[in-house]
Amino acid sequence: MxxxxxxxxxxxxxxxxxxxxxxxxxxxxxxxxxxxxxxxxxxxxxxxxxxxxxxxxxxxxxxxxxxxxxxxxxxxPHPTTPTQAPTERRLHPITPLRRAWAPIAVLVGWAVHDPDQAQQQLTRLTTTTLLIGLAVLIPAASLYGFLTWWYTHYAVTDTELRIRTGLLFRRTAHIRLERVQAIDVTQPLLARIAGVAKLKLDVIGTGKKDELAFLGAAEARALRAELLARAAGLAPETAHEVGEAPARQLLRVPPGVLAVALLLTGATWGTALAALVVPTLLWLATHNLWTVLATALPLLGAAGANSAGRFVGEYDWAVAESPDGLRIDHGLLDRTHETVPPGRVQTVRIVEPLLWRRRGWVRVELDVAGSSNSVLLPVAPRETAESLVARVLPGVSVPAPASLAGPPRRAGRCRPLWWRGYGLAVTDAVFAARYGLLRRSLALVPHAKVQSVRRTQGPWQRALRLADVHVDTGADKTVTARLRDADEAAHLLDAQAERSRTGRRDAPPDRWMT
Structure with a gap:
């Protein structure tokens, strides 16, 4: 008592x-x-x-x-005990080192913006002045990094994640858990060495990701699991004990296959050819070395980004299945752990470059509402890719190429030669449209994800009795069935509007871990 x-x-x-x-x-x-x-x-x-x-x-x-x-x-009755305020936590102690670079970055930005003035100021500096400047700048930058870390907190409540930041001007972000699209854990190279990670959140209605940088690697994974558990509706007192949901690996892309696939990509050869031909022509025309270098270096950088950059970013690509969605791990230097949230995928694209067709390889891309996840699979055999699409879009089967109906032959008067790459198939589950002749792309839109349907006709299309049917999705993207017969397009417009209405009515709710 x-x-x-x-x-x-x-x-x-x-x-x-x-x-x-x-x-x-x-x-x-x-x-x-x-x-x-x-x-x-x-x-x-x-x-x-x-x-x-x-x-x-x-x-x-x-x-x-x-x-x-x-x-x-x-x-x-006895008085009710007031609800305890959520416990506020700080980021990893290594975070001030990241924040301390901000004042130095300002100076570097000024030097890049006005290089002539920066060079003049540097020539006026003596050794003593430079040492005094460094003696002031380094402690000031360190103090700024420490204070920004000290005044940054985050807390998890029953319904939201709160992030308080700001040294002079305070900002509090209230991120409601039911609005979260995806939670990714990323580790840049230096972060992997230090044992820390970033936690990035895709939220509906925001243009960029909110992030917590940096947390301990184990703490970031535990916080991600707790947020997913709370978003799934688990009790707050047990959400932090759930841990990360188990995952079963579905496939892994071998590095050798990825390297060959990148070498067989037209963009790689196109930028490499341009990096060789354009500087040579400029040298023959101008005999100016600086002009050649100013043109060749960006072209070489673009060629490297299309080959070496993609190889580094897509290295060791692995896809696993878990209750909270498909998990994607990839990266050679910067390791990224992403999640494709269930029910949020608006469009799936199966891309088939020309040089991949002989090997039967395809690339799978995604449009996810409010998320930056855009690649599901960098390269894989078509059968493997189709089985993975069936997991992303349950109940959806990819239409065979032979089942896609092409536009009428008079469409060649609008798009000579390229009209042969267009195709359309509408099943009980998806609206499928193909475009591209050298780089074919088949877009699959579930009927429940269609936000609006439009039919457009230009003057030349009206003369040829042709029309385009546009399907808009929740990811602010559009899939178009091009150069269809005008009567077919009118019927397709009405039928697709009805299919979209019934599809949204029968679609299950989008929830995590269900």
Missing amino acids: TPDDSAEYDPTLDAPGARGTAHPDPPDPHTPHPATPNPPGARGTARPATTHPHPTTDPSPDAPGARGTARPAPTH
Whole structure:
């Protein structure tokens, strides 16, 4: 019994001589209570019904003779304990080193913006002035990094993630968990060496990701699991104990296959050829070395980004299946752990470059509402890719190329030669449109994800009785069935609007871990 409970305890019940087992019949409820104490001879066990609260000053419940099991029910409820505020946490202690570079980055940006002025200022500096400047700048940058880390907190509540930042101007971000699209864990190279990671959140209605940088690698994974569990509707007291959902690996892209696939990509050969031909022509025309270098270096950089850059970013690509979606891990230097959230995929594109067709390879790309996830599979055999698409879009089968209906032959007057790459197929589950002749791309849009349908006709299309049908998705992207017969397009417009309406009605709710 607590001290608060003793306020309801009446010591007279257990006074010496009181017989608590011989209670008489209860008094008539219509008979008023006497205002005076019981007259002599009255039995103390025949206590009237309680009409007034007991006094609040009672002896200790541990007094001799007190029987704590014989107290009546309290007449007034105890005061409710106020809800505890969420515990605020700080980022990893290594974070100030990242923030300390901000003042130095400002100076570097000024030097790049006005190189002539920066060069003039550097020539005026003496060794003593430079040392004094460094002696002031380094401690100031360190203090700035420490203070920004000190005033940055985050807390997890039952319904949201709160992030408080700002040294001079305070900012508090309230991220509601039901609005979260995806939660990714990324580790740049230096972060992997230091054992820390970034936690990035894709949220509906925001143009960029909110992030927590940096957290310990284990802490980032635990926080991600807790946020996903709370978003799935688990109780807050058990969400932090759930841990990361188990995953089963579906496939892994061998580095050798990825390297060959990148070498067989037209963009790689095109930029490499341009990097060789254009500087040569400029040298023959101008004989100016600086002009050649100013042109050749960007072209070589673009060629490297299309080959070496993609290889580094897509290295060791692995896809695993878990209750919270498909997990994607990739990266040679910067390791990224992404999640394709269930029910959020708006469009799936199966891309087939010209030089890949002989090997039967394809690339799978995604449009996810509010997310930057754009690649599901960099390269894989077509059968493997189609089985993976069936997991992203349950109940959807990829239409065979032979089942795609091409536009009428008169469409060649609008798009000579390229019209042969267009195709259309509408099944019970998806709206499928193909485009491209050298680099074919088949876009699959589930009917439930269609936001609007439009039909457009240009002057030349009206003359040829052709029309385009545009399907808009929730990812602000459009899939177009080009150069269809005008009557077919009119029928397709009405039929697709009805399919989209029934598809949204029958679609299951988009929830995590369900």
